[in-house]
Amino acid sequence: MRIIAGAWKGLTLVAPKGSVARPSTDRVKESMFNLLGIDWPGGAAVDLFAGSGALGLEALSRGAEGAYFTDTHAASLRAVAENVRRCQAQERVTVWRCDWRTGWSRVVSLGVPVAWVFVDPPYAASLWDEVLSVIGQSPGGLTHGVVCEHPVHQTLADTYGCLEQRKNKRYGDIAVSIYRRM
Secondary structure, X not given: OEOOOOOOOOOEOOOOOOOXXXXXXXHHHHHHHHHHOOXXXXXXXXXXXOOOOHHHHHHHHOOOOOEEEEEXXXXXXXXXXXXXXXXXXXXXXXXXXXXXXXXXXXXXXXXXXXXXXXXXXXXXXXXXXXXXXXXXXXXXXXXXXXXXXXXXXXXXXXXXXXXXXXXXXXXXXXXXXXXXXX
């Protein structure tokens, strides 16, 4: 697992030990960011199910002004901390040990502009509809949208509040859905 592009291109990242996380493959991560476009639009990235922190750190490498990471697992938080250290990004990162809902509420309460929110929860939890509904009803400073990684068999709605699905691409048994603010 590595940073695909930007300032830290090629930097190797660590994954949490054990089975608490399922890191996005480099292929899916690269495709995901290609769907977003070449240039980061300004604002921060929010990684609600951080795991290794790879998605938020990729966003920082490509120009995000800051990144917010949430996760509930100690192993994931240790991996995020190590990866942030490897990138020397401590001053641009906030990491919270909390659930996704608390993390999103904290970001909204800060009033920071957020370009993209990354949503890649544990597949068994099947949280996509709930997370997208909450973000769509309380967009806070969301300027662009939400990126979801999910199994291809997981059907997501076309809209959630102020969010509208604009792209959906399949990569084997994984899909990436891009929601933009309407």
